[in-house]
Each structure stands twice: as C-alpha cells, then as structure tokens.
Amino acid sequence: MKTILVAEDDTFINEMLCELLTQNGYTPTSAFSGTEALLHLRQGGFDMMILDLMLPGKTGEEVLQEVRATSDMPIIVLTAMADKETTVKLLRLGADDYLVKPFDNDELLARTSVQLRRTALAADNSTLKFKDIILDLEGYDACIGCVKVGLSKREFEILKHMMSYPNKVFSKNNLYESVWGDEFMGDDNIINVHISKLRAKLAALAPGVEYIKTVWGIGFKMGG
Amino acid sequence: MKTILVAEDDTFINEMLCELLTQNGYTPTSAFSGTEALLHLRQGGFDMMILDLMLPGKTGEEVLQEVRATSDMPIIVLTAMADKETTVKLLRLGADDYLVKPFDNDELLARTSVQLRRTALAADNSTLKFKDIILDLEGYDACIGCVKVGLSKREFEILKHMMSYPNKVFSKNNLYESVWGDEFMGDDNIINVHISKLRAKLAALAPGVEYIKTVWGIGFKMGG
DNA sequence: ATAAATATTTAAGACTTTTTTAAGACTTCA
DNA sequence: TGAAGTCTTAAAAAAGTCTTAAATATTTAT
Numbered sequence: 001m002k003t004i005l006v007a008e009d010d011t012f013i014n015e016m017l018c019e020l021l022t023q024n025g026y027t028p029t030s031a032f033s034g035t036e037a038l039l040h041l042r043q044g045g046f047d048m049m050i051l052d053l054m055l056p057g058k059t060g061e062e063v064l065q066e067v068r069a070t071s072d073m074p075i076i077v078l079t080a081m082a083d084k085e086t087t088v089k090l091l092r093l094g095a096d097d098y099l100v101k102p103f104d105n106d107e108l109l110a111r112t113s114v115q116l117r118r119t120a121l122a123a124d125n126s127t128l129k130f131k132d133i134i135l136d137l138e139g140y141d142a143c144i145g146c147v148k149v150g151l152s153k154r155e156f157e158i159l160k161h162m163m164s165y166p167n168k169v170f171s172k173n174n175l176y177e178s179v180w181g182d183e184f185m186g187d188d189n190i191i192n193v194h195i196s197k198l199r200a201k202l203a204a205l206a207p208g209v210e211y212i213k214t215v216w217g218i219g220f221k222m223g224g
Numbered sequence: 225m226k227t228i229l230v231a232e233d234d235t236f237i238n239e240m241l242c243e244l245l246t247q248n249g250y251t252p253t254s255a256f257s258g259t260e261a262l263l264h265l266r267q268g269g270f271d272m273m274i275l276d277l278m279l280p281g282k283t284g285e286e287v288l289q290e291v292r293a294t295s296d297m298p299i300i301v302l303t304a305m306a307d308k309e310t311t312v313k314l315l316r317l318g319a320d321d322y323l324v325k326p327f328d329n330d331e332l333l334a335r336t337s338v339q340l341r342r343t344a345l346a347a348d349n350s351t352l353k354f355k356d357i358i359l360d361l362e363g364y365d366a367c368i369g370c371v372k373v374g375l376s377k378r379e380f381e382i383l384k385h386m387m388s389y390p391n392k393v394f395s396k397n398n399l400y401e402s403v404w405g406d407e408f409m410g411d412d413n414i415i416n417v418h419i420s421k422l423r424a425k426l427a428a429l430a431p432g433v434e435y436i437k438t439v440w441g442i443g444f445k446m447g448g
Numbered sequence: 449a450t451a452a453a454t455a456t457t458t459a460a461g462a463c464t465t466t467t468t469t470a471a472g473a474c475t476t477c478a
Numbered sequence: 479t480g481a482a483g484t485c486t487t488a489a490a491a492a493a494g495t496c497t498t499a500a501a502t503a504t505t506t507a508t
Binding site: 154155194214217 | 486
Binding site: 199 | 466468
C-alpha cells in the first residue's frame, strides 16, 4: 500500500485530503508545517508527497529543495497561484506536478496515480532483474529460478553495477573504480578473474545461457 | 541527446514546437497524423512524445492507448479542452501530463524536462543516428532495424566519428588520427580494410543500402 | 584507350585481450 | 588461533581483432 505525506497547514483541507486518499486505498500521513514534513520524511518510508506551498516553519519551496537534495520521490505541489512564473519555477525546483487550488478531487487522484505509476514500475527497489537472474539487494545474493547463486561480495557488487545499467558496456576501469572505490591501475587482471568466477557460478545454475557479454577491447555488459 | 516525437497536425504549431525544442537542445521529429506518429514510434529511439489530441488518421487517444500497450515512454498531451472529464480521462489512459492550448513555451519546456528527468538516469540515451543505423554509444554497437550489427572496437569508433559529423568528408589522415590517436603514416591501407569490413557488416543487415560513401582521392563520408 | 592512381577485397599471421587455472595471501568468524 | 572462504597475483592457453601484403577492381587523367 502506498503511503503519502500530506503537507498542508489548513486543517480542513488536510483532513479532507487524507480522507480522500484513504478512501482510495492510500495511506496518508498529515504534516501541518514545513518542519514537521521534513521530520516525517527523515523517518522515511513515503512513496509520495503532496506539498502545499504556503507552510509555516519552512515554506513549500524550501521543503521541496531540501527533499530534492536527497530524494527522487514524486512530489505534487498545491498552490493558490496559477501564474506561469511560479509554476515554471516550481517544476524547475523539482516538483513533479502541481495543482492550483481549489483543485478537483478526481484530478488530484488521477495525478497521484500517474506519479505513483512510475515508482510502481521501478518500485521493487530491493531487487534488480535481468533475464531470469533476480538480484536481491538486501540479501546480497542472486537467484536463478529461485535457487540461490551464492555470490561473494565482489561478485555481487560487479553484478549489481552491471545490472543497474543493463545496456551499458562497462570498462574494467569503470568497474574497478565503482566496485573497489579505488583508482584502476590498468595492467590488472582482477576484473577478468571475478567475471570468470561469476560466469561459472551463473552457468552452474543455467548451463548454456549467456548473461555477461564480453565487448572486446572495451569491457563487459549484460546481454547474450 | 533527447529525441522527442511531436505529433501535431497543425503545421504552424508543429514547426513552432520543433523549433522551440531544437533551440533547447532536444532533437524533435514531426508527425502530422496519428498513423504517422505510430510509424515513427515503431522505428523506436524516442525518449518522449508530445501528442496533440485532435489528429487525423488516429486520434490522440487512440495513439495514447496503442503506445501504452508496449511502452512506458513519457507522453505529454496537448488539448484544446480544459474540462476535468477530459483531462482526468487522459491521465488515466496513460498520459504523464497535459497542457491546454494555447500553452506557454516555458511551461512546455519545464514539463518536458520534468518528464525526461525520470528517464535521464537509465536512458541517458546517448545514441547517434544515420538513416536507419542507430549507434549506441554506451552499448558500443550499432543497430539496423533493431538488429545488432556486432561492431569491433575500431569499426565502432570509425562509425562513431563519421556519424558525429554526417555531412563531413573524412580523410584517411583525419580518421586515423582520430580513431588511433596516432600520427598517420600515409602509405597505410588500414583504414580501407576497416571501412570495407564495416560496409560488409552493414550490408549484411541492409543489402543494397549505401551508408558510407567514397570520395575519390579525399576519403569517406556518411551518405549514399 | 591506356596508363596511372586510388580503392576494395581477401587471407594469413601478428598481435592484443580475455579466459582459465592454480597457488598463496588475506579476511572473517567462531 | 584455526578453519573456511574470499581475494589477488601470476602465468599459460584460448579467442578475437588488427595489420600487412598482395591480388583485383575501379576511377581519373592523358
């Protein structure tokens, strides 16, 4: 179930919003000031925020900026002003959408579901998938057909890095720096060895399937 | 570079949109009917679509539904009607956002960049195009009609260099120094051999199509 | 029309990069 | 501290790409 933070200082509107959201299957949390909203957000766990611009404590714009510094969550801004300057500025600051008060309930719900749709797709943020590999980011391992592969730390991190951008070719340089967090010294065979072992482990569970492709002279990528 | 399909039957508005997008660093493609838009989309490679509702051939709503059957690309709908019924329905059908005509250019740009922001990470669609060749700069390969060509490193780099300036004629000297990063020794046949192999690989997927033209005594260029 | 210059193709071997293996160093956990 | 597993290094084997060279084809200039 999707949780939504409702940052709106007008008690009546806030309650009304929460009720509307509840009726439509969401789980809202109320915040009545900018600072309260930030407190809630620090607890984490929200899928979206509805943010009024005129908030005591911190204004909506300030909240918007602070949230955007660390989070990519969908934010719909409520504003009393419909003028172009404001709205363009809001979008540039990182709002995903806005509604002008007084807004229509159905439109709010429609825009909410549009925003949540995109998170729903990327949603499963605890796993990555490629072909039949499911990478369990929390369990630090991968499954093929529900059987654990048994990855070591480096193997897991290499696979995670590559599965994050499955169309991209990763140079050894890039992989080394991402996984080891250290400068790559060129004449090193270490990536090759890890890739080899990774392939061996994957092949043990799915013989004949190619998951990691060699791009000669460039590096490796997911594919087959 | 982001590519945007502009589906709008009003020639004036379409041109204006394309010009606006070009000026702001996007690469627009025009479609003047619903059916034309779908044809373009089948070619693939678009990062976003701006879709007018009133289109000949197929209406915007029909296009919207067809696209959503297979794609998650951002779609901003243009509509003359501002009524709630219409807009809510559009969002439910899968539009990511809409603008009411006459719209403001800055707002269009702001909303465009909001939509592209979410694809930005995954799809930093670094591709080059020439005719039906799509060069995938991150994947280090080219596609013709969605079929991978399977380029070697040097072939890829030669093609990349030439496709970066599709109107320019490249001397062997120039190509050698750009791709090999080394001084050209004149009596060298190596460029010719690579061009030959490149042509052979392209021709295997698109028989009879000329992609790389020989400019006698000078060098090579994209064209045909 | 012919010669000269330039381009194309082919095939083989040189060369580079990748893969695999194995042994020892290192880490982690109890 | 000892055992188990993981990581790194090194080196040989394998695989793929690049280059060379030579033969063939095409275009340009005379």
